Amino acid sequence: MILKIVKYPEPVLQQPGEPVTEFNDELRQFIADMFETMYASQGIGLAAQQVGVARRITVIDLSQGKDPGQKLVLVNPEIVSREGRQYEEEGCLSFPDIREKVVRAANVRVRAQNEHGEWFDIDGSELLARALQHEIDHLDGILFIFRMSPLKRSMCLRRIRKLQADGAW
Numbered sequence: 001m002i003l004k005i006v007k008y009p010e011p012v013l014q015q016p017g018e019p020v021t022e023f024n025d026e027l028r029q030f031i032a033d034m035f036e037t038m039y040a041s042q043g044i045g046l047a048a049q050q051v052g053v054a055r056r057i058t059v060i061d062l063s064q065g066k067d068p069g070q071k072l073v074l075v076n077p078e079i080v081s082r083e084g085r086q087y088e089e090e091g092c093l094s095f096p097d098i099r100e101k102v103v104r105a106a107n108v109r110v111r112a113q114n115e116h117g118e119w120f121d122i123d124g125s126e127l128l129a130r131a132l133q134h135e136i137d138h139l140d141g142i143l144f145i146f147r148m149s150p151l152k153r154s155m156c157l158r159r160i161r162k163l164q165a166d167g168a169w
């Protein structure tokens with residue numbers, strides 16, 4: 001089932017997610033719906049907050065559904081180490097058509113549980129490192145506009161207000 005993606009400034013986007021404690025069929029169905037929703041919007045990552053649910057669940061697939069080996073389910077993820085620096089453009093399904101450069105760590109190691117509750121570690125660099133940091137930020141209620149310079153953030157917010165006024169947001 002394709003879920004509705006909420007846009008900024010929907011309050012749930014800034015709400016920290018509750019940890020997941022039960023790994024049941026309901027959770028696995030929700031995760032399947034998150035993948036379906038993300039693919040329908042040509043995204044590479046989606047956090048539960050973006051479909052209106054403040055829980056620590058995110059999905060990532062850099063191949064956008066072309067390579068099943070790249071499907072990543074991260075439940076209760078935490079960044080356990082980060083190193084280096086990258087400064088690249090990011091977008092977000094909750095900010096349609098907004099793309100801006102954001103500073104992120106170049107490499108991260110993340111510890112998370114899968115849809116069955118099993119713990120695993122994953123190392124990411126470049127685009128995967130960026131996606132991991134962007135999505136885990138969502139689970140903490142942090143949006144990528146808050147990682148931009150104040151000048152870029154106010155430019156984005158002004159653009160959003162104009163789109164809202166035009167009924168295009």
Ligand SMILES: [Zn+2]
Pocket residue numbers: 091092093094134138
């Ligand atoms: Zn996002």
